[in-house]
Amino acid sequence: MSDATKLYAQNGDPVFPRIVLPEIPNLAQIETYESNGGYGALKKALSMDPAAVTDVVKKSGLRGRGGAAFPTGLKWAFMPKGNEKAKYLAINADESEPGSFKDRQILEFNPHQLVEGILIASYAMGIKAAYIYIRGEYYKWYKILEKSVEEAYSRKYIGENIAGSNFSVDVYVHRGAGAYICGEESGLMESLEGKRGYPRVKPPFPAQNGLWGNPTTINNVETIANVPAIIWNGAEWFAKIGAEKHPGTLLYGVSGHVNKPGVFELPSGTLLTDLIYKYSGGVIGDKKIKMVIPGGSSMPPLRGDQLEGVKMDAESLKGAGSAIGTGGVIVMDEDTNLTKVLLRITKFYWDESCGQCTPCREGTGWMKKILQRMYDGGGKVEDLDLLVRVANNIEGNTICALGDAAAWPVKFTIQRFRKELEEELASQERSAAA
Amino acid sequence: MFTEENLRRVEEIKNRYPKPMAALLPVLWIAQEQFGWISEETMHYVGGLLGLPFNHVLGVVTFYTMYNKKPVGKYNIQFCGNISCMLRGADNLIEHLEHKLGIKVGETTSDGLFTLKEVECLGSCGTAPMMQVNNDYYEDLTSEKVDNLLEEFRKQAQR
Ligand SMILES: Cc1cc2nc3c(=O)[nH]c(=O)nc-3n(C[C@H](O)[C@H](O)[C@H](O)COP(=O)(O)O)c2cc1C
Numbered sequence: 109m110s111d112a113t114k115l116y117a118q119n120g121d122p123v124f125p126r127i128v129l130p131e132i133p134n135l136a137q138i139e140t141y142e143s144n145g146g147y148g149a150l151k152k153a154l155s156m157d158p159a160a161v162t163d164v165v166k167k168s169g170l171r172g173r174g175g176a177a178f179p180t181g182l183k184w185a186f187m188p189k190g191n192e193k194a195k196y197l198a199i200n201a202d203e204s205e206p207g208s209f210k211d212r213q214i215l216e217f218n219p220h221q222l223v224e225g226i227l228i229a230s231y232a233m234g235i236k237a238a239y240i241y242i243r244g245e246y247y248k249w250y251k252i253l254e255k256s257v258e259e260a261y262s263r264k265y266i267g268e269n270i271a272g273s274n275f276s277v278d279v280y281v282h283r284g285a286g287a288y289i290c291g292e293e294s295g296l297m298e299s300l301e302g303k304r305g306y307p308r309v310k311p312p313f314p315a316q317n318g319l320w321g322n323p324t325t326i327n328n329v330e331t332i333a334n335v336p337a338i339i340w341n342g343a344e345w346f347a348k349i350g351a352e353k354h355p356g357t358l359l360y361g362v363s364g365h366v367n368k369p370g371v372f373e374l375p376s377g378t379l380l381t382d383l384i385y386k387y388s389g390g391v392i393g394d395k396k397i398k399m400v401i402p403g404g405s406s407m408p409p410l411r412g413d414q415l416e417g418v419k420m421d422a423e424s425l426k427g428a429g430s431a432i433g434t435g436g437v438i439v440m441d442e443d444t445n446l447t448k449v450l451l452r453i454t455k456f457y458w459d460e461s462c463g464q465c466t467p468c469r470e471g472t473g474w475m476k477k478i479l480q481r482m483y484d485g486g487g488k489v490e491d492l493d494l495l496v497r498v499a500n501n502i503e504g505n506t507i508c509a510l511g512d513a514a515a516w517p518v519k520f521t522i523q524r525f526r527k528e529l530e531e532e533l534a535s536q537e538r539s540a541a542a
Numbered sequence: 543m544f545t546e547e548n549l550r551r552v553e554e555i556k557n558r559y560p561k562p563m564a565a566l567l568p569v570l571w572i573a574q575e576q577f578g579w580i581s582e583e584t585m586h587y588v589g590g591l592l593g594l595p596f597n598h599v600l601g602v603v604t605f606y607t608m609y610n611k612k613p614v615g616k617y618n619i620q621f622c623g624n625i626s627c628m629l630r631g632a633d634n635l636i637e638h639l640e641h642k643l644g645i646k647v648g649e650t651t652s653d654g655l656f657t658l659k660e661v662e663c664l665g666s667c668g669t670a671p672m673m674q675v676n677n678d679y680y681e682d683l684t685s686e687k688v689d690n691l692l693e694e695f696r697k698q699a700q701r
Pocket residue numbers: 171172173174175176177178180200201202203204205288289290291292293294326327328329331332508509510513
């Protein structure tokens with residue numbers, strides 16, 4: 109099947125475009141990608157002024173898909189213009205946020221669109237070398253990426269004078285080795301330089317002082333995979349898809365107690381309840397929902413009765429008291445043990461804390477200890493306030509956002525499920541007294 | 543210590559970065575591929591290849607969970623115990639594995655065939671519960687599937 113109208117969502121259903129995961133069989137093969145028009149956006153970009161490419165991305169309204177939803181064009185514009193110092197691009201394929209399994213779909217089914225996006229971004233910013241930092245566990249996808257990059261080299265899309273232009277860039281795949289903190293952008297850079305992945309104090313920001321002290325941009329896989337379609341179709345096309353302030357499609361990963369978990373590419377602003385009931389087949393056994401974490405384990409959880417009308421985009425979720433994060437939706441049914449969930453999540457952050465900041469290192473340990481005591485049946489009602497105090501002491505007092513990520517689930521679960529948790533703890537106190 | 547081929551790969555990898563230190567993680571991967579784990583001797587050797595002090599290499603090896611600081615079983619079972627997998631019964635399957643293999647999480651069977659670890663989210667939450675064995679992912683697991691896989695690995699090991 110060679111349907112040239114589908115890649116980059118050209119002429120696709122304007123309501124339901126599939127921008128980064130088009131339904132084209134064997135798209136991971138370079139022949140298929142090319143025969144569907146692939147690398148056409150790169151050629152188009154190369155005929156434009158680099159600054160004009162950044163401008164299109166800016167006007168499109170594209171925002172980062174790695175968790176913080178930062179405007180991508182603006183980030184690119186922070187990079188210095190000249191070539192006094194070599195400039196670098198790092199692609200974040202660390203994907204380690206619990207509940208997130210979306211970038212992997214791009215790596216498996218559409219790796220060349222990522223490579224093409226990297227090349228366009230590199231041209232726009234005058235990048236000398238781009239490094240794709242992929243988590244060590246993703247061995248299969250590391251192999252796919254290595255092959256895709258090699259193929260692109262052999263067809264002169266990467267290397268010297270790419271596609272006949274006077275622009276040259278190198279692209280390398282770099283494998284991590286198991287550390288969640290290396291997904292944090294400055295931890296990633298430290299790791300790429302061959303060190304422990306300790307996040308850096310900011311400022312200075314990467315655009316001034318990044319890899320090896322040089323100007324660097326870090327972008328997520330999904331963010332960059334959107335770029336070829338934006339260049340091909342124009343900023344206005346993209347800006348009209350989905351939510352006004354956070355346009356485009358998002359890869360929503362739904363997991364937990366649903367009948368058909370999976371990754372769905374849908375316009376931003378899709379209803380959370382549609383994701384759960386329409387696309388993921390509803391809750392197993394038709395049970396009620398107790399809690400949903402809408403954007404990966406670091407984001408504030410929502411109560412089952414808070415889901416109606418909630419739209420899945422950065423602004424709407426902020427309004428609903430959570431955040432879009434990575435778009436990884438974790439659904440928990442009415443029988444879920446909240447203490448067990450919090451204990452598991454907290455154990456994760458405690459495990460993954462790099463230990464540089466005392467509030468994060470000690471605070472995660474304290475929270476874990478209290479939650480373990482509650483889980484073992486030895487909790488007290490006052491433990492809830494104690495947990496909130498520890499969480500508040502972490503939040504905002506650390507070098508990187510892992511601290512906040514550890515604090516939010518605990519703090520907001522207690523805030524939103526106070527009654528249930530108090531009852532449970534009161535009964536624990538009664539049985540301890542008896 | 544490295545094979546000719548691996549030494550050639552080290553040179554190629556060093557060329558990818560402005561500083562040789564950046565080649566440390568990739569070169570440690572090559573070492574683990576060749577030796578199965580990373581001993582102190584290997585750390586000295588890798589440090590020598592890249593011009594890095596032993597303490598730097600040690601600090602890096604101990605920071606990253608995927609570098610084996612001691613030998614592991616022929617089949618290194620890394621079971622995801624994080625939230626989405628837990629919601630779909632990972633705990634029970636980990637217990638099942640402990641029972642089947644006669645070891646606890648963190649241990650290796652006496653025949654050196656299996657190591658069992660509990661790990662954090664592996665990016666397969668939609669196909670939970672799941673595990674990684676050496677480089678490969680096994681998803682949508684049930685106790686029957688786990689049993690069949692163990693059988694399969696045992697057979698493979700005999701060949
Ligand atoms: C603890 C922590 C872990 C992170 N992990 C990832 C990750 O695995 N992948 C990712 O793209 N961004 C991750 N981020 C966000 C990055 O720091 C960064 O914002 C992002 O890669 C920028 O890309 P974007 O602007 O395209 O979203 C993480 C942040 C924190 C604080």
